[in-house]
Amino acid sequence: xxxxxxxxxxxxxxxxxxxxxxxxxxxxxxxxxxxxxxxxxxxxxxxxxxxxxxxxxxxxxxxxxxxxxxxxxxxxxxxxxxxxxxxxxxxxxxxxxxxxxxxxxxxxxxxxxxxxxxxxxxxxxxxxxxxxxxxxxxxxxxxxxxxxxxxxxxxxxxxxxxxxxxxxxxxxxxxxxxxxxxxxxxxxxxxxxxxxxxxxxxxxxxxxxxxxxxxxxxxxxxxxxxxxxxxxxxxxxxxxxxxxxxxxxxxxxxxxxxx
Amino acid sequence: xxxxxxxxxxxxxxxxxxxxxxxxxxxxxxxxxxxxxxxxxxxxxxxxxxxxxxxxxxxxxxxxxxxxxxxxxxxxxxxxxxxxxxxxxxxxxxxxxxxxxxxxxxxxxxxxxxxxxxxxxxxxxxxxxxxxxxxxxxxxxxxxxxxxxxxxxxxxxxxxxxxxxxxxxxxxxxxxxxxxxxxxxxxxxxxxxxxxxxxxxxxxxxxxxxxxxxxxxxxxxxxxxxxxxxxxxxxxxxxxxxxxxxxxxxxxxxxxxxxxxxxxxxxxxxxxxxxxxxxxxxxxxxxxxxxxxxxxxxxxxxxxxxxxxxxxxxxxxxxxxxxxxxxxxxxxxxxxxxxxxxxxxxxxxxxxxxx
Numbered sequence: 001x002x003x004x005x006x007x008x009x010x011x012x013x014x015x016x017x018x019x020x021x022x023x024x025x026x027x028x029x030x031x032x033x034x035x036x037x038x039x040x041x042x043x044x045x046x047x048x049x050x051x052x053x054x055x056x057x058x059x060x061x062x063x064x065x066x067x068x069x070x071x072x073x074x075x076x077x078x079x080x081x082x083x084x085x086x087x088x089x090x091x092x093x094x095x096x097x098x099x100x101x102x103x104x105x106x107x108x109x110x111x112x113x114x115x116x117x118x119x120x121x122x123x124x125x126x127x128x129x130x131x132x133x134x135x136x137x138x139x140x141x142x143x144x145x146x147x148x149x150x151x152x153x154x155x156x157x158x159x160x161x162x163x164x165x166x167x168x169x170x171x172x173x174x175x176x177x178x179x180x181x182x183x184x185x186x187x188x189x190x191x192x193x194x195x196x197x198x199x200x201x202x203x204x205x206x207x208x209x210x211x212x213x214x215x216x217x218x219x220x221x222x223x224x225x226x227x228x229x230x231x232x233x234x235x236x237x238x239x240x241x242x243x244x245x246x247x248x249x250x251x252x253x254x255x256x257x258x259x
Numbered sequence: 260x261x262x263x264x265x266x267x268x269x270x271x272x273x274x275x276x277x278x279x280x281x282x283x284x285x286x287x288x289x290x291x292x293x294x295x296x297x298x299x300x301x302x303x304x305x306x307x308x309x310x311x312x313x314x315x316x317x318x319x320x321x322x323x324x325x326x327x328x329x330x331x332x333x334x335x336x337x338x339x340x341x342x343x344x345x346x347x348x349x350x351x352x353x354x355x356x357x358x359x360x361x362x363x364x365x366x367x368x369x370x371x372x373x374x375x376x377x378x379x380x381x382x383x384x385x386x387x388x389x390x391x392x393x394x395x396x397x398x399x400x401x402x403x404x405x406x407x408x409x410x411x412x413x414x415x416x417x418x419x420x421x422x423x424x425x426x427x428x429x430x431x432x433x434x435x436x437x438x439x440x441x442x443x444x445x446x447x448x449x450x451x452x453x454x455x456x457x458x459x460x461x462x463x464x465x466x467x468x469x470x471x472x473x474x475x476x477x478x479x480x481x482x483x484x485x486x487x488x489x490x491x492x493x494x495x496x497x498x499x500x501x502x503x504x505x506x507x508x509x510x511x512x513x514x515x516x517x518x519x520x521x522x523x524x525x526x527x528x529x530x531x532x533x534x535x536x537x538x539x540x541x542x543x544x545x546x547x548x549x550x551x552x553x554x555x556x557x558x559x560x561x562x563x564x565x566x567x568x569x570x571x572x573x574x575x576x577x578x579x580x581x582x583x584x585x586x587x588x589x590x591x592x593x594x595x596x597x598x599x600x601x602x603x604x605x606x607x608x609x610x611x612x613x614x
Contacts, residue, residue, distance in 0.1 A: 090488040092555040092605075097481050102497035104478045115479040115499075 001028040002064070003169050003200040004049065004080070009058035011044050018044040019224045021058070025217075026169055026200040031191060033203045033211035035244055036221035042204050045221070046171055049202065050082040051075030081167035083158045085174050091147030095139055096121075098146045099128040099161050127164070135160045135193050152183030156190045163194060170194055171202045176210050188214055208240035220244065292549030293561030295600040299547070299593070300568050307571060311579035319578065321454040327570030328463035330537070331563055332518050334544035335466045336511035338562035341545050342474070343507045344487035344554025345394060345401040349386065349408035350511050351537030356412045357383050357519025358529045363423045366430040372437035380516050386412070387512030391505030401508075413535060420531035429529045438524070445517075446524035459521055463563070466514065470559035479503065488555025543590055544569055547597040551605055568593065 003026045010020040019041040026032050036042045047053040048060065051069030059066055062078050069075045072082070089098045105124050108117025129142045137156050139149065146154060155175050162170055172191065176184040191214050195201050205211050211218060218235055220228040220243050228235070228243050242250070307314045333350055340347055357379045365375035390408055394401045420427055432438060448457045474480040482503045485493035494500050523529060548565030550557030569590070576586050 090485045090492055090555065092488045092551075093481075093484050097484065101481060101485055101493065104481055106478050108478075112477075115477070115482070116473075117478050118476050119478055119481065121476065 002026070003028055003062065005061045005064075006048075007059050009048065009055050009060055011048060011053065012056050017224055019048075019055075019221075022219075022221070022224075022226050023229070024219055024226075026202055027216075028168070028200050029195055029198050030216040031195050031201040031203050031214045032217045032219070033205065033215035034219050034221065035205060035208060035211055035240065037206060037244070039223075040221040041224040042206075042221060043173075044224070046082065046173055046202075046204060049075070049080060049169075050171055051080070076165075079166055079168035080171065081162035081165070081169070082171040082173065083155070083162055083175065085177060089146050089154055089158065092145050094143050095132075095146050095149070095157065096125045096128040096142045099131070099157065099164075100124050103165060131160050131164045132157065134197070135163070135190050137190070150183055150186075152179050152186040155179070155187050159190055159194060163197065163199065167199065169200045169202065171204070173204050174206070175203075176205060176207060184210060206244065208237065208244045212237045212240060292551075292557045292601075292604065293564055294549070295597065295604065296548045296561050296564040296568065299596075300564050300571070303568060303571055303575070307575035307579065311575055313578040314575055317452075317454050319574065321456055321460070323567070323570045323574050324460045325457040325570075326573055327566045328457065328459040329518060329521065330540050330544055330569050331463045331566030332459065332466055333511065333514045333537070334541040334548075334562050334566045335463075335470045335559055336507075336514040337538075337541040338545040338548065338550050338557055338559060338565075339470055339474070339483060340507045340511050341542070341550045341552070342487050342554060342557045343483045343504055344490065345391075345504060345507065346405060346542070347390060347508060347511045348402065348405040348538045349390065349412055350405075350515050350541055351539070352409055352412045352416065352534045353383060353386060353512055353515040354519040354522060354537065355416055355529060355531065355534035356386075357516040358523035359416055359420055359429055359531060361520070362429045362432045362523055362529065363420065365432065365435050367423060369435075372432060372435050372441050376437075376441060376520060379519070380513070383512040383516035383519075384509050387509035388505060390512070391508030394508070395501045395504055409538065413532075416531045416534075427531045429531065431528045432523065433527045441520070442524045445520040459518075462517070463566075467559050467563045470562075474558055479506075483507065484555055486554075540569060540590075543594050543597075546601065547593055549597075549601060549604070551601055552598070556605065565597075 004024075005026075006022060006024045008021050008023060010022070011018050022041070022045065024032065024034075024045075034042055034045060044053070048055045048069075051072040051074050054068045054070065061067060062080070067078070069078075075082075090101065093101070100119075105120040105127075106117040107120050108114070112118060125142050129139075132139060132142075135156060137153060137160065139153075146157065149157065159170065159172070159175075175187050175191070179187065188210060191201055191203060195214070195216075201214075203211065203214065215232060217231050218228065218240060219226050220240070228239075246253070313319060333354065337347060337350055360382050361372070361375035361379035364370070364378055365372050386408065390401070390405055393399070393404045397404070417427055420429060424430055444458070446458065448455050450456075474483065482493070482498045482500075485498050486500045486503045490500050522533075544565035545557065545562045546552060546565070547568055548557065548561030548563065550562060572589055572593075573586060576583055576589070
């Protein structure tokens with residue numbers, strides 16, 4: 001099932017073209033990896049999908065109908081959630097409080113309604129624990145401050161949270177960039193778990209090794225355009241690595257250096 | 260905070276999902292904000308029981324509670340505000356402003372004291388709103404904004420009182436209508452057996468209970484911890500940061516008004532220069548009670564214990580027959596110890612507990 005389809009999408013900031021003629025599709029239960037160096041246009045692509053900036057040419061369809069998002073809220077309402085590198089968690093607060101922060105379950109009757117309404121704490125703890133378990137995250141104690149979790153686990157809580165609040169498309173912005181090898185592995189496992197749960201995942205990274213472990217489709221961006229766009233069956237890790245490292249430019253450079 | 264010390268149901272082990280060892284109950288108690296204060300309170304209590312014979316009566320225990328309540332009521336608000344990541348240095352002097360606005364307005368215009376109390380409440384809430392609004396609007400640290408408010412109010416207290424009465428003492432209100440009914444609310448006491456219970460103690464317990472409910476169970480309590488712990492993250496997930504913080508400043512000024520009313524109806528007349536310095540006592544009570552200076556951590560029970568320690572030492576030193584001047588030095592030592600303990604607890608709380 002195709003969730004998002006982009007064809008010939010481009011974005012210009014004034015005279016500067018940040019992204020041109022990129023086509024991409026996000027399918028339910030698949031991981032689409034977007035690779036590229038700094039400044040390749042990865043962030044621009046995310047911003048179009050997550051509703052921070054509308055695209056300036058081409059067509060993006062969501063569930064088959066053309067869409068242009070004016071705000072992140074609109075994208076969220078269509079089930080497109082973005083987990084940014086800075087995790088949007090509050091370290092000293094308990095895991096369950098973080099999980100529901102800003103969307104607390106409440107049961108309030110006047111005058112204890114609105115912001116003064118009581119939280120359904122038991123339900124919140126149970127749901128947070130269940131949802132985390134679904135993602136394979138087992139915390140010692142749902143009451144422990146989220147700051148006691150590792151960076152990778154916190155990333156996973158943010159993912160589980162997005163999934164619980166109705167995401168069908170999950171955009172992950174460099175989720176492994178700030179993490180060590182072991183923690184990256186943990187996050188990749190949860191990327192796979194989200195995929196198996198039937199979500200369409202867009203995995204943004206500059207690490208071809210991480211991408212190849214979970215990806216179903218690969219797109220490499222360079223200077224705002226796609227230079228590689230292949231399904232897993234047609235691409236090897238070597239090809240991805242070479243392209244990411246500079247590809248032909250690297251070959252030329254090696255020729256010039258002549259060693 | 261809702262840490263609980265009961266054991267969670269055992270986690271089913273599976274080869275792919277390693278089960279991590281649970282932290283010991285001792286460790287988990289340590290990260291509760293009020294534990295340090297509770298231990299300190301017990302030690303100080305036993306110490307004065309031994310050192311001051313006059314301390315060993317129910318009567319003096321309730322005097323301690325009264326003393327603690329006059330600081331503790333505002334300290335509850337200051338504690339909430341500090342958990343929300345802000346300071347209010349005007350909290351001490353606003354108690355005097357509240358009483359002065361009320362008493363001089365009623366004396367000058369010859370109206371019922373209820374009108375004065377209401378007017379004073381509106382005035383205090385307005386000051387709290389301005390504090391919060393300026394902090395949020397300008398991004399200037401609340402320490403500076405409220406230092407400004409503090410001096411404005413301190414100067415105005417003296418200046419306006421002198422203009423109205425010709426001296427720095429407010430007029431006696433005991434003859435004005437509404438004195439008895441308001442006095443019953445703010446400053447009455449009753450006998451329970453051998454002891455005298457001041458109504459402020461009851462109010463204090465009530466405010467602590469409400470603050471505890473808000474922090475642990477209400478939706479807005481979640482927001483208070485979040486805006487203090489990581490305001491940017493809170494905003495990113497849809498927490499109304501500005502409204503929450505302004506609300507906290509207004510809560511402090513409301514409680515300041517409450518204590519101001521108590522002082523007014525207890526003594527019938529006010530010295531316009533009073534209240535200065537109390538803002539630090541509130542902050543000390545909050546910090547001794549385990550509230551983190553940088554926000555995001557603490558609870559109302561801890562702040563109450565902090566205020567109780569204040570009341571105990573304040574009177575204990577007198578009962579023991581020592582020079583009361585040492586009281587401030589003692590408070591300073593308590594504050595330094597508390598800051599060290601809090602720092603340690605914060606480290607414990609955020610230390611990675613993964614195996």
